[in-house]
Amino acid sequence: MLHVNENYSKIKPTYLFAEIAHRVAAHQAAHPEAKVIRLGIGDVTEPLAPSVVAALHRAVDDEADRSRFHGYGPEQGYAFLREKIAEVDFRARGVEVSADEILVSDGAKCDCGNFQELFAGDVRIAVGDPVYPVYVDTNVMAGRSDIRLLPCTAANGFVPGPEGCDADIVYLCYPNNPTGAVATKAQLQAWVDWANERKALIIFDAAYEAFIRTPGIPHSIYECAGARTCAVEIRSFSKTAGFTGIRCGYTVVPDGLSAYAADGRPVELRGMWTRRQTTKFNGASYLTQRAAEAVCSPEGQAETRATVDFYLGNAAIMKEALRGLGYAVTGGDDSPYLWVDVKGDSWAFFDRLLAEANVVTTPGAGFGAAGEGYIRISAFNSRENVLEAVSRLKKVL
Amino acid sequence: MLHVNENYSKIKPTYLFAEIAHRVAAHQAAHPEAKVIRLGIGDVTEPLAPSVVAALHRAVDDEADRSRFHGYGPEQGYAFLREKIAEVDFRARGVEVSADEILVSDGAKCDCGNFQELFAGDVRIAVGDPVYPVYVDTNVMAGRSDIRLLPCTAANGFVPGPEGCDADIVYLCYPNNPTGAVATKAQLQAWVDWANERKALIIFDAAYEAFIRTPGIPHSIYECAGARTCAVEIRSFSKTAGFTGIRCGYTVVPDGLSAYAADGRPVELRGMWTRRQTTKFNGASYLTQRAAEAVCSPEGQAETRATVDFYLGNAAIMKEALRGLGYAVTGGDDSPYLWVDVKGDSWAFFDRLLAEANVVTTPGAGFGAAGEGYIRISAFNSRENVLEAVSRLKKVL
Numbered sequence: 001m002l003h004v005n006e007n008y009s010k011i012k013p014t015y016l017f018a019e020i021a022h023r024v025a026a027h028q029a030a031h032p033e034a035k036v037i038r039l040g041i042g043d044v045t046e047p048l049a050p051s052v053v054a055a056l057h058r059a060v061d062d063e064a065d066r067s068r069f070h071g072y073g074p075e076q077g078y079a080f081l082r083e084k085i086a087e088v089d090f091r092a093r094g095v096e097v098s099a100d101e102i103l104v105s106d107g108a109k110c111d112c113g114n115f116q117e118l119f120a121g122d123v124r125i126a127v128g129d130p131v132y133p134v135y136v137d138t139n140v141m142a143g144r145s146d147i148r149l150l151p152c153t154a155a156n157g158f159v160p161g162p163e164g165c166d167a168d169i170v171y172l173c174y175p176n177n178p179t180g181a182v183a184t185k186a187q188l189q190a191w192v193d194w195a196n197e198r199k200a201l202i203i204f205d206a207a208y209e210a211f212i213r214t215p216g217i218p219h220s221i222y223e224c225a226g227a228r229t230c231a232v233e234i235r236s237f238s239k240t241a242g243f244t245g246i247r248c249g250y251t252v253v254p255d256g257l258s259a260y261a262a263d264g265r266p267v268e269l270r271g272m273w274t275r276r277q278t279t280k281f282n283g284a285s286y287l288t289q290r291a292a293e294a295v296c297s298p299e300g301q302a303e304t305r306a307t308v309d310f311y312l313g314n315a316a317i318m319k320e321a322l323r324g325l326g327y328a329v330t331g332g333d334d335s336p337y338l339w340v341d342v343k344g345d346s347w348a349f350f351d352r353l354l355a356e357a358n359v360v361t362t363p364g365a366g367f368g369a370a371g372e373g374y375i376r377i378s379a380f381n382s383r384e385n386v387l388e389a390v391s392r393l394k395k396v397l
Numbered sequence: 398m399l400h401v402n403e404n405y406s407k408i409k410p411t412y413l414f415a416e417i418a419h420r421v422a423a424h425q426a427a428h429p430e431a432k433v434i435r436l437g438i439g440d441v442t443e444p445l446a447p448s449v450v451a452a453l454h455r456a457v458d459d460e461a462d463r464s465r466f467h468g469y470g471p472e473q474g475y476a477f478l479r480e481k482i483a484e485v486d487f488r489a490r491g492v493e494v495s496a497d498e499i500l501v502s503d504g505a506k507c508d509c510g511n512f513q514e515l516f517a518g519d520v521r522i523a524v525g526d527p528v529y530p531v532y533v534d535t536n537v538m539a540g541r542s543d544i545r546l547l548p549c550t551a552a553n554g555f556v557p558g559p560e561g562c563d564a565d566i567v568y569l570c571y572p573n574n575p576t577g578a579v580a581t582k583a584q585l586q587a588w589v590d591w592a593n594e595r596k597a598l599i600i601f602d603a604a605y606e607a608f609i610r611t612p613g614i615p616h617s618i619y620e621c622a623g624a625r626t627c628a629v630e631i632r633s634f635s636k637t638a639g640f641t642g643i644r645c646g647y648t649v650v651p652d653g654l655s656a657y658a659a660d661g662r663p664v665e666l667r668g669m670w671t672r673r674q675t676t677k678f679n680g681a682s683y684l685t686q687r688a689a690e691a692v693c694s695p696e697g698q699a700e701t702r703a704t705v706d707f708y709l710g711n712a713a714i715m716k717e718a719l720r721g722l723g724y725a726v727t728g729g730d731d732s733p734y735l736w737v738d739v740k741g742d743s744w745a746f747f748d749r750l751l752a753e754a755n756v757v758t759t760p761g762a763g764f765g766a767a768g769e770g771y772i773r774i775s776a777f778n779s780r781e782n783v784l785e786a787v788s789r790l791k792k793v794l
Contacts, residue, residue, distance in 0.1 A: 001565070001595070001596040001657050001661075002516060002520060002565040002566060002596060002597055002598050002656040002657060003516065003517035003519075003520060003565070003656060003657055003658070003659060004515060004516060004517060004656045004657065004658055004664045004666075004669065005514060005515055005516055005517055005518075005669075006517070006658060006659060008515070008669050008672060008673075009658070009664075011672070011676075043468040043469045044468050045463070045466070045468070046463060046466070047460060047461050047462055047463050047466045048460045048461055048466075050461070053457060053458075053460065053461040056457040056460070056684070057454060057457055060450060060453040060454055060457065061450075063444060063445045063450065063453075063642065063643070064444050064445055064447070064450040065444055066442070066443060066444050069442070069443070069444045069445075069639075069642070070642040071440040071441050071442070071639070071641035071642050072440045072641045072642065073642060106503050106644070106679070106682075107678075107679045109677070109678070109679045110677060110678055110679065113676060113677035113678075114677060117402060117538070118401060118402055118405070119399060119400065119401060119402055120400035120401060120402055120403070121402075122400075123399060123400060133676075134676060134677070137676045138676060138677060141514070141673070141676065168398070168399040168400070169399060198398070199398040199399060200399055201399050242466075242468070244468035244469045244679075245460065245466075245467040245468050245469065245470060245682065245683035245684075246460070246682055246683070246684065247503070247679065247680070247681070247682045259399040259400060259401045260398050260399060260400055260401065261400070261401060261403060261406070262400060262403060264398075267401045267406075269401075272401065272402075272405050275405060275408070276405075276538070279408075279510060279530075279531060279534045279535060279538065280506070280507060280510035280511060280531070280535060281504075281506070281507055281510075282503075282504045282506045282507065282641075282644065283644070284644070285503070285642065285643055285644045285682050285684070285685055286642035286643070287453070287642075287643065287682070287684055287685075288682055288684075
């Protein structure tokens with residue numbers, strides 16, 4: 001008799017987006033004439049940049065020509081892309097990360113979910129609360145039960161520090177999903193010092209890095225002294241360049257970064273991650289990697305930055321309106337997300353906005369207990385919808 | 398102190414393709430004028446089919462247009478693709494598999510590697526010897542040590558039966574990599590009956606299904622009575638349609654197929670696999686899925702079948718030549734691989750062909766102990782190279 005992995009039954013079912021969909025469908029059925037505006041989702045709405053589209057067409061033509069055809073690529077990604085990423089995302093910002101420290105994948109969610117495989121079953125995990133559920137669920141599925149929550153509250157500016165955190169791995173995400181908060185260099189440095197001191201690991205999720213506009217806010221954990229000996233960094237082209245449907249991300253695993261065997265001997269994580277990827281993954285699509293290369297070109301950088309600026313413009317319009325209505329709002333300056341203190345039950349507020357304004361948001365309680373009392377609003381939408389949503393909110397709030 | 402997953406250190410390092418590359422490079426350095434022909438690799442050489450190229454260009458244009466843009470898709474794959482697969486790969490062959498039993502991914506290697514996550518740490522695994530290393534390595538990485546080898550030998554026609562096999566999961570791959578052997582319906586039925594009787598699972602890897610030409614050879618495990626209660630089937634577009642660089646595969650998990658909790662309660666595997674994929678994967682690229690949809694069109698089916706026929710033509714030319722030279726050869730009729738009994742040490746034969754004929758093959762010993770005495774020859778090449786290789790082999794063998 002074949003036995004299942006019992007840990008799967010220990011995951012808390014996440015009904016959040018299913019429940020939202022259910023409530024929206026019921027509302028729409030009751031009010032078929034209502035024009036519902038969806039500010040709940042975290043998916044992009046704008047098309048790919050022109051230089052990316054041109055690169056994709058060229059890559060498709062490569063695959064149509066025997067002499068330029070690309071079959072299996074390196075599981076770690078093509079050198080043409082890894083070198084461009086090292087240059088544009090790191091060297092240009094004064095951060096030294098080499099091409100062979102960058103391992104390309106089909107997305108940051110996969111890397112966030114898979115990286116925990118490299119570690120023992122009994123390691124202790126720390127995550128923020130509220131949290132992107134992938135960090136927690138993938139550890140629970142692997143049998144880990146010691147998961148400590150770091151409350152992200154107005155009192156700590158939604159950026160918890162390492163004081164008293166007794167864990168082996170901490171997941172940090174800045175700009176944060178769902179709160180939109182960013183961490184200062186001093187705040188990140190405290191985590192780096194904590195990790196080096198106790199030989200712990202930071203898994204730094206920088207999926208929303210492209211939204212940072214405030215000078216001085218770190219774009220990479222490697223801007224902190226000592227981060228190369230205690231941190232991996234996960235990046236995504238999804239929000240940077242609208243690749244949610246194209247699928248590309250990468251993880252930086254610095255030379256020499258190690259964890260420890262049971263006998264205390266250091267084991268390099270890049271070798272382990274490479275082994276994981278070469279065994280269970282066959283590389284990101286060639287088309288995707290050519291598209292990502294185009295994002296790294298001067299034209300691609302300008303075009304994708306303009307789209308991110310557009311989303312940030314949406315966020316600024318909504319933030320100003322909500323503040324004008326008397327709500328405390330975090331995020332939106334360096335993030336596509338607004339985290340709004342609704343001064344009450346988050347599902348009740350969600351229901352009210354849906355019923356009275358035909359606007360869909362995400363109740364903060366869905367991201368963890370410390371998210372209760374907040375809603376997340378996403379800036380991924382058309383300007384027209386954002387202006388209309390703001391006009392409706394002003395009428396009902 | 399953060400501890401690593403010690404199971405990673407238990408994987409036997411696979412130096413096979415690295416060692417081949419090393420020997421070829423040394424040979425090429427010593428003989429820079431030599432025109433080396435590579436019949437070792439399992440990667441395709443022919444470009445994408447015209448209808449697939451056209452579909453890719455259309456999909457790129459979708460991503461360039463706000464009204465047709467596709468962001469995050471369903472982790473299980475788009476319905477437009479799952480429905481086409483159900484029709485073309487199963488219903489058209491008289492096999493009932495529904496669209497919602499088909500879960501699309503970025504490749505068969507990922508699915509082969511990840512599916513074991515659904516099971517307890519102490520389940521017993523059976524695999525063929527020689528074997529595609531992914532089946533073994535992914536189980537070792539997960540801490541499983543009870544891995545039984547089923548010798549594939551000339552005596553059993555390279556198709557071992559279930560007699561005496563005491564395991565909870567068996568990986569079966571037909572047409573086989575590396576031997577090129579195919580299993581008859583009676584041989585597969587014996588495995589299905591074995592699995593149902595003992596509540597075991599068959600993970601059926603049908604990556605090379607498109608190469609089957611012999612009437613009566615099953616294309617799917619579901620042609621066997623009772624397979625829906627004991628088998629998942631993994632398919633790939635890699636060899637079928639030259640998608641090794643595009644990345645698409647899928648796994649069929651039938652309704653009701655279950656394994657068991659510790660208390661004996663059945664747990665449906667599709668729910669578990671869906672949970673795994675929704676937590677750790679974000680769907681295959683939209684472009685890839687439109688390309689795979691085009692493979693399922695009448696034009697795509699005809700074009701990709703013609704390319705597979707071309708590779709099978711290569712295989713037939715090499716098989717006839719090697720038999721004419723007195724070698725026993727398996728495979729090649731329903732597979733891109735020839736498995737050649739070299740009547741001696743496989744690395745010595747590899748070295749001889751490289752030195753005397755400038756032809757690269759794969760030594761069978763690299764796929765497992767029972768592969769010693771054989772070499773694998775791949776039919777993925779141009780006709781010109783195949784004819785030239787045959788001419789050289791005739792001179793030196």
